[in-house]
Amino acid sequence: MGTDGTGVDDGSSTLNAEIRRVLARVDGHAAHSGGTESASTEPSAGTPVLTGPGATPLDALVACFGLTSFERDLVLLTAAQELEPTAAARCAAACGDPERAYPTFSLALAALAEPHWSALTPVAPLRRWRIVELEDESRLTMTRLRLDERILHFLLTSPYLDARLHGQLRRTPVPDALSPSYDLAATRLAEGWTNGTDTPLVELTGGDARSRADLAAAAAARSGLGLYSMSAEDVPSDPAERDRLARLWQREAILLPAALLVEVAELDRDQRAATESFLAGAAVPVVVSSEDPLRSERSYAARVVVPRLDDEEQLGLWAGAFEETELGERELRSLVAQFQLPPHVVRSAAATVRRRLPHEEELDAAELAWRAGLDEARIGMDELGRRIEPQAGWDDLVLHERQTSVLREIVAHVRQRATVHQEWGFAATLRRGLGVTAMFAGGSGTGKTLAAEVMAKELGLDLFVIDLSQVVSKYIGETEKNLRRVFDAAERGGALLLFDEADALFGKRSEVKDSHDRYANLEVSYLLMRMEAYRGLAILTTNMKNALDTAFLRRIRFVVDFPFPAEHERAEIWRRVLPPQAPVKDIDAALLAQLTVAGGSIRNIALSGAFLAAEEGDPLQMRHMLAAARTEYLKLERSLTPAEVRGWV
Structure with missing residues (x-):
C-alpha cells in the first residue's frame, strides 16, 4: 500500500486531506501573525457536522458526539501531531516558540475557523468524552493537547475495546x-x-x-x-x-x-x-x-x-445437538422427559458424547447421553445438598413385601411419566399436581435413605439428600428462598430429592396462633407446591408421622411406613451386611439379631467390630461384635440387656 505523505495507507486519504487542510490554517496563521498566538475576540458557536452516505470515521465521530466544525478541526490538529512528521515544527512556528512544538487550545482559537471558548469546558464533548486530553489542566489554553489513543485508532479504522x-x-x-x-x-x-x-x-x-x-x-x-x-x-x-x-x-x-x-x-x-x-x-x-x-x-x-422451553422445543433442541449420533426419537424423548437443560448445556452434553463415543465402546450413544445429562445437571446442586452415588439394589433392602411393592410403584410413576403425561394426554386434563411425591416415615436407621438410594439407582438418577433443618430459617422469606434454590437447580436433571428431617418444617399448624405459625404454614405450602410441580421424585422423611397435619399428608401421593425391623429381619440385615470375603469365626446372625437396633446401628456395629478384629489381626468374632455393640449403645444412651447378648461368648 502506498502512503499519502502522512505515513498512513491510502484508505485514510480523506483523513489525510483534512489534516493537510487544518495544517494549512496553522501555516496561514504563522505567516499572518508572525508567529504570535492570539485568541479570537468574537468566536462563533459553530455548527454540528452531520454524516451522510459514505461517511468516514471522522464524520461518524462528529455526528455521534455532536462536535462543532471548530471541535472537528481541533481533533484533526491533535491527530496531525501523531500522523504528520512536520506538524510539531509547524505548531512551533505558529506559536512563535520552538519549545511549544505541539497543539494548544490557544493556537486552535487563533488559527482555526469558527472558534468558540465553550469547546474547552469539561461538559463539552471533547473533554466529557475524553476525545482530547489536556496535559496540565491548570494551564487550559497553553498546555499540550493530545488526541486520545482510542480515538486516533478509530479514525484510522482500527476498532478495538479501549484497553482501560x-x-x-x-x-x-x-x-x-x-x-x-x-x-x-x-x-x-x-x-x-x-x-x-x-x-x-x-x-x-x-x-x-x-x-x-x-x-x-x-x-x-x-x-x-x-x-x-x-x-x-x-x-x-x-x-x-x-x-x-x-x-x-x-x-x-x-x-x-x-x-x-x-x-x-x-x-x-x-x-x-x-x-x-x-x-x-x-x-x-x-x-x-x-x-x-x-x-x-x-x-x-x-x-x-427467559422462557421455559416446552417438550417439543426441548426435543428439537436435543435432536439438533445429537444429530451426529445414533439416537432414536424414543431415546431423545426419554432424555427430554428427564432433563430440563438450557440450550447451551445440551450442546455441551452433545459435544461430550461425541468426544467420548469413540473411546468407550462398552457404552452406546444413549447411555453416554444420559450420563452427560447427569453430569451437566449436577452443576449447582453439589453445594445445596449431599450427593450420594447410588450403589444399592433391591436385594440390599430388607422390607416387608407391601413396602417394597409401593416403592416399585413409585419408580413406575417416575419412569413412565413421559408416556402417561404427554403421549396419553394426562398432563392436559389434570394440569396440576403431576409431580411424584412421597413420604418415608419411620425411626432413625430403618432404611429410609437406603430405599431412596435403591430407587435412584433403578431410575439411573443422582440422589441428593437435603437437610431441611439447615434449610429452614428464622427469617421470614428465607426458607422459601432456600427451597427455591434447591428445586430450581434440581429441575435441570430431575434428581431424586430426599428432604431429610421434615419434622423441622412440618407440624400441627392448622390453627394459626401467631405470625410465626402463619409463616410456617406458608413455608410448608411452598414446599408442597414445588414438590407437586417437580419433574423428578421428591421424598420427605420423618420420624414423627403422627405429629404431621393430615391436610398436608393428603397432598403427598405416596406414604411409606418403615417399621422397626422384627428379629428375623434383623438377622437378614446382619447376613447381608457382612461381606463374603471378610474373615469370620463363629459369627451367628441369629444371636446378633437379639440386639434391638435398626439397620443403621447394625451397620455401625458390624463395621466397628471389623476394625477391632483387624487391629488384633484375628478373624471377626462375637467378642468383637460385643465390644462394638457396647460402643453403639453408649451413643444411643442405652444399656445392653442380658437377653440381648445371651449366648454370645
Whole structure:
C-alpha cells in the first residue's frame, strides 16, 4: 500500500486531506501573525457536522458526539501531531516558540475557523468524552493537547475495546441459533431499545446467566450492536472511578457500537447502591441481567423473562445437538422427559458424547447421553445438598413385601411419566399436581435413605439428600428462598430429592396462633407446591408421622411406613451386611439379631467390630461384635440387656 505523505495507507486519504487542510490554517496563521498566538475576540458557536452516505470515521465521530466544525478541526490538529512528521515544527512556528512544538487550545482559537471558548469546558464533548486530553489542566489554553489513543485508532479504522476497560468487560458472542421461544424473547429485548423510549435499559430475568447472555447477544445483533458483559460486583464504589467507567463505556458503546450486559447477583447494600447509580446514568443500550427481578423504582424500556422451553422445543433442541449420533426419537424423548437443560448445556452434553463415543465402546450413544445429562445437571446442586452415588439394589433392602411393592410403584410413576403425561394426554386434563411425591416415615436407621438410594439407582438418577433443618430459617422469606434454590437447580436433571428431617418444617399448624405459625404454614405450602410441580421424585422423611397435619399428608401421593425391623429381619440385615470375603469365626446372625437396633446401628456395629478384629489381626468374632455393640449403645444412651447378648461368648 502506498502512503499519502502522512505515513498512513491510502484508505485514510480523506483523513489525510483534512489534516493537510487544518495544517494549512496553522501555516496561514504563522505567516499572518508572525508567529504570535492570539485568541479570537468574537468566536462563533459553530455548527454540528452531520454524516451522510459514505461517511468516514471522522464524520461518524462528529455526528455521534455532536462536535462543532471548530471541535472537528481541533481533533484533526491533535491527530496531525501523531500522523504528520512536520506538524510539531509547524505548531512551533505558529506559536512563535520552538519549545511549544505541539497543539494548544490557544493556537486552535487563533488559527482555526469558527472558534468558540465553550469547546474547552469539561461538559463539552471533547473533554466529557475524553476525545482530547489536556496535559496540565491548570494551564487550559497553553498546555499540550493530545488526541486520545482510542480515538486516533478509530479514525484510522482500527476498532478495538479501549484497553482501560480490559478485565472489566468481556465480549459476548452471538449464539448460532435460537429456539422459537428464545427467538421471540430476543426480539422483545431488541424492541425495547428501538421503540423510541428515552430509557435505554431493558431487564432480563430467569434462566441461567449463560442463557440470559445468549438472548442479550442475539438482541444486540438484531439492533446492529455487539455485546459486552460485566458483573455488577465490578462496578466501582468510588464515585469518581464509577463516573470514569461510565464515560469510557458510553464512549465505547458509541464507537463500536455495542450494548452492555450487567449481570447482577446477590450484592451488599453499598455495591447495590453503586450499581444503581451506574445504571441511572446509562445513555446507551444496557441489559440488566439477574436471576430474579430487581427491586427498583427505575423504569425499563422492556422486561423480559427467559422462557421455559416446552417438550417439543426441548426435543428439537436435543435432536439438533445429537444429530451426529445414533439416537432414536424414543431415546431423545426419554432424555427430554428427564432433563430440563438450557440450550447451551445440551450442546455441551452433545459435544461430550461425541468426544467420548469413540473411546468407550462398552457404552452406546444413549447411555453416554444420559450420563452427560447427569453430569451437566449436577452443576449447582453439589453445594445445596449431599450427593450420594447410588450403589444399592433391591436385594440390599430388607422390607416387608407391601413396602417394597409401593416403592416399585413409585419408580413406575417416575419412569413412565413421559408416556402417561404427554403421549396419553394426562398432563392436559389434570394440569396440576403431576409431580411424584412421597413420604418415608419411620425411626432413625430403618432404611429410609437406603430405599431412596435403591430407587435412584433403578431410575439411573443422582440422589441428593437435603437437610431441611439447615434449610429452614428464622427469617421470614428465607426458607422459601432456600427451597427455591434447591428445586430450581434440581429441575435441570430431575434428581431424586430426599428432604431429610421434615419434622423441622412440618407440624400441627392448622390453627394459626401467631405470625410465626402463619409463616410456617406458608413455608410448608411452598414446599408442597414445588414438590407437586417437580419433574423428578421428591421424598420427605420423618420420624414423627403422627405429629404431621393430615391436610398436608393428603397432598403427598405416596406414604411409606418403615417399621422397626422384627428379629428375623434383623438377622437378614446382619447376613447381608457382612461381606463374603471378610474373615469370620463363629459369627451367628441369629444371636446378633437379639440386639434391638435398626439397620443403621447394625451397620455401625458390624463395621466397628471389623476394625477391632483387624487391629488384633484375628478373624471377626462375637467378642468383637460385643465390644462394638457396647460402643453403639453408649451413643444411643442405652444399656445392653442380658437377653440381648445371651449366648454370645
